[in-house]
Amino acid sequence: xxxxxxxxxxxxxxxxxxxxxxxxxxxxxxxxxxxxxxxxxxxxxxxxxxxxxxxxxxxxxxxxxxxxxxxxxxxxxxxxxxxxxxxxxxxxxxxxxxxxxxxxxxxxxxxxxxxxx
Amino acid sequence: xxxxxxxxxxxxxxxxxxxxxxxxxxxxxxxxxxxxxxxxxxxxxxxxxxxxxxxxxxxxxxxxxxxxxxxxxxxxxxxxxxxxxxxxxxxxxxxxxxxxxxxxxxxxxxxxxxxxxxxxxxxxxxxxxxxxxxxxxxxxxxxxxxxxxxxxxxxxxxxxxxxxxxxxxxxxxxxxxxxxxxxxxxxxxxxxxxxxxxxxxxxxxxxxxxxxxxxxxxxxxxxxxxxxxxxxxxxxxxxxxxxxxxxxxxxxxxxxxxxxxxxxxxxxxxxxxxxxxxxxxxxxxxxxxxxxxxxxxxxxxxxxxxxxxxxxxxxxxxxxxxxxxxxx
Amino acid sequence: xxxxxxxxxxxxxxxxxxxxxxxxxxxxxxxxxxxxxxxxxxxxxxxxxxxxxxxxxxxxxxxxxxxxxxxxxxxxxxxxxxxxxxxxxxxxxxxxxxxxxxxxxxxxxxxxxxxxxxxxxxxxxxxxxxxxxxxxxxxxxxxxxxxxxxxxxxxxxxxxxxxxxxxxxxx
Numbered sequence: 001x002x003x004x005x006x007x008x009x010x011x012x013x014x015x016x017x018x019x020x021x022x023x024x025x026x027x028x029x030x031x032x033x034x035x036x037x038x039x040x041x042x043x044x045x046x047x048x049x050x051x052x053x054x055x056x057x058x059x060x061x062x063x064x065x066x067x068x069x070x071x072x073x074x075x076x077x078x079x080x081x082x083x084x085x086x087x088x089x090x091x092x093x094x095x096x097x098x099x100x101x102x103x104x105x106x107x108x109x110x111x112x113x114x115x116x117x
Numbered sequence: 118x119x120x121x122x123x124x125x126x127x128x129x130x131x132x133x134x135x136x137x138x139x140x141x142x143x144x145x146x147x148x149x150x151x152x153x154x155x156x157x158x159x160x161x162x163x164x165x166x167x168x169x170x171x172x173x174x175x176x177x178x179x180x181x182x183x184x185x186x187x188x189x190x191x192x193x194x195x196x197x198x199x200x201x202x203x204x205x206x207x208x209x210x211x212x213x214x215x216x217x218x219x220x221x222x223x224x225x226x227x228x229x230x231x232x233x234x235x236x237x238x239x240x241x242x243x244x245x246x247x248x249x250x251x252x253x254x255x256x257x258x259x260x261x262x263x264x265x266x267x268x269x270x271x272x273x274x275x276x277x278x279x280x281x282x283x284x285x286x287x288x289x290x291x292x293x294x295x296x297x298x299x300x301x302x303x304x305x306x307x308x309x310x311x312x313x314x315x316x317x318x319x320x321x322x323x324x325x326x327x328x329x330x331x332x333x334x335x336x337x338x339x340x341x342x343x344x345x346x347x348x349x350x351x352x353x354x355x356x357x358x359x360x361x362x363x364x365x366x367x368x369x370x371x372x373x374x375x376x377x378x379x380x381x382x383x384x385x386x387x388x389x390x391x392x393x394x395x396x397x398x399x400x401x402x403x404x405x406x407x408x409x410x411x412x413x414x415x416x417x418x419x420x421x422x423x424x425x426x427x428x429x430x431x432x433x434x435x436x437x438x439x440x441x442x443x444x445x
Numbered sequence: 446x447x448x449x450x451x452x453x454x455x456x457x458x459x460x461x462x463x464x465x466x467x468x469x470x471x472x473x474x475x476x477x478x479x480x481x482x483x484x485x486x487x488x489x490x491x492x493x494x495x496x497x498x499x500x501x502x503x504x505x506x507x508x509x510x511x512x513x514x515x516x517x518x519x520x521x522x523x524x525x526x527x528x529x530x531x532x533x534x535x536x537x538x539x540x541x542x543x544x545x546x547x548x549x550x551x552x553x554x555x556x557x558x559x560x561x562x563x564x565x566x567x568x569x570x571x572x573x574x575x576x577x578x579x580x581x582x583x584x585x586x587x588x589x590x591x592x593x594x595x596x597x598x599x600x601x602x603x604x605x606x607x608x609x610x611x612x613x614x615x616x
Contacts, residue, residue, distance in 0.1 A: 003233050006128055006213065006232045007241075009128070009129075010209070010210060010213045011133060011210055013136055020361060022202065022355065025354045029184055032185065035190075035607040040190065040191070040265075040351060059274050060517055060518060061601065061605040063514040064514060065598065067506075067515070068597050069281050070281065070284075071506060072591070075504075077291065078576035081291055081295060081296060083295070083440065084292075084571050086576075087444070090580050093584050094440070095437065096588055097590075100588070103601070105598075107602070108602055113605065116418035193472075193474070237497050240501035244501050245504055248508060250513055254517075258520050273513060273517065275511060277510070357474060
């Protein structure tokens with residue numbers, strides 16, 4: 001278990017580097033606040049509509065498909081490690097697994113959910 | 118007690134060296150990119166600060182540190198502050214599992230040239246790269262600007278799509294090596310580098326890695342002619358710098374991963390391990406810059422189609438074929 | 446108390462606290478971030494119990510995928526449109542009933558299961574051991590999981606398609 005201690009130390013050091021830079025810039029940099037400067041960027045105009053836009057449902061679908069296929073990948077990783085030990089049985093097992101999900105991917109594809117138009 | 122403190126000392130030296138190297142190399146990668154890109158476009162690139170513009174990264178660093186760091190009105194202050202740090206920290210931490218040389222002996226002690234040889238090394242990298250999405254999405258959301266939000270959402274959707282092909286393309290490599298540990302994967306390539314047996318996985322991995330790092334031709338989240346600067350439109354000073362730093366550290370990590378997974382890692386004739394490793398990273402980085410200088414940006418539908426309709430099916434087919442070939 | 450026990454209790458408190466904040470937080474994006482921290486805590490707990498593989502998978506799936514989905518949905522709905530009132534009875538009553546049932550079942554399992562008096566031994570589960578256990582002993586569950594995921598894909602597609610007719614703007 002001790003092989004994870006260096007990772008922890010590295011996390012602390014990396015975070016310290018990033019936070020140190022953030023703190024340094026807030027100490028060093030000038031600070032002149034006035035209303036126009038603090039407005040969000042809008043090509044020189046004042047913002048007219050709220051930035052909380054509505055988004056295409058496509059993005060949401062992509063995230064959903066990602067979750068499903070990420071679950072698939074999560075099962076494939078441990079299988080890949082001991083692929084040789086499992087032999088033919090494991091191979092066939094994973095092929096059925098992948099085939100079922102390939103059907104899913106094909107279905108989504110045929111229904112046009114992957115088109116971005 | 119003595120061996121323990123010696124081990125700790127060695128660890129701290131390694132950590133310090135790696136972090137310092139990563140930060141410095143990121144700064145000079147920016148210089149290299151600007152210079153090489155300029156030459157590709159028949160320009161000079163930075164040439165004012167120092168000879169060949171070699172002091173440019175230092176000048177940039179000083180400039181970013183001394184700039185005012187503004188927080189736009191209506192921004193979510195805490196998230197706005199921390200999002201760039203998330204990008205940088207996740208990118209730096211990925212290097213913890215990457216071996217940069219063979220074992221070294223020092224005072225009769227064997228020192229592995231890797232910070233932590235984890236038996237889940239590759240999954241550690243995947244986990245961190247999936248967390249990197251938060252820096253982009255939250256940074257874009259917290260800015261209270263529509264360009265930032267659009268850039269953040271686009272970036273997140275792009276990163277998660279290509280994370281799948283990235284992960285799946287490496288499954289055949291894991292099958293060949295029989296381990297997630299990056300040290301074991303390098304050892305498995307002693308006879309021949311995996312690029313020779315897995316050219317398809319290599320291509321899928323490199324394309325996905327470029328999309329993950331949001332570089333041209335995949336830079337839609339920060340497409341300057343439609344979105345200002347995308348998710349970091351509202352960022353100034355060193356916070357913008359941290360996004361930038363994260364991007365270039367990421368480029369090194371991806372170069373290192375390509376070297377470790379496909380090009381035989383640190384191994385090579387004549388030169389020492391770390392030297393070969395740096396050369397391989399440099400070659401990958403130069404190729405990435407070259408691609409940036411050559412290709413135009415993709416459209417969003419092309420981006421998604423490439424990820425979901427080409428790379429993911431190809432990666433799945435590659436897994437099946439590799440499995441069948443190994444077994445039969 | 447050993448170091449492991451100490452760490453366990455620290456983590457447990459952290460998980461419960463972050464989850465509690467996530468539930469009571471008005472700002473939905475902050476709630477998601479607290480939930481991410483909560484999943485981190487669970488991942489560390491898995492690691493502490495000797496299963497680093499599960500810890501990594503927990504971060505990849507929960508913190509890296511499912512929470513990103515949540516974040517997407519929250520970023521896409523207009524924040525102003527969320528009214529500050531109690532949801533209708535039909536929504537929270539089943540939730541409360543399910544919660545009570547879950548608590549009761551949990552209590553029964555904890556108090557009647559053999560071996561609940563002894564803490565679990567930490568045992569190192571390397572990726573190889575875990576994979577063997579999963580793929581040799583539970584091969585049927587793996588196939589069922591894939592069918593479940595297939596159903597999830599189709600369900601997601603139809604939910605998304607139905608929403609699309611409601612008129613959305615292209616970004």
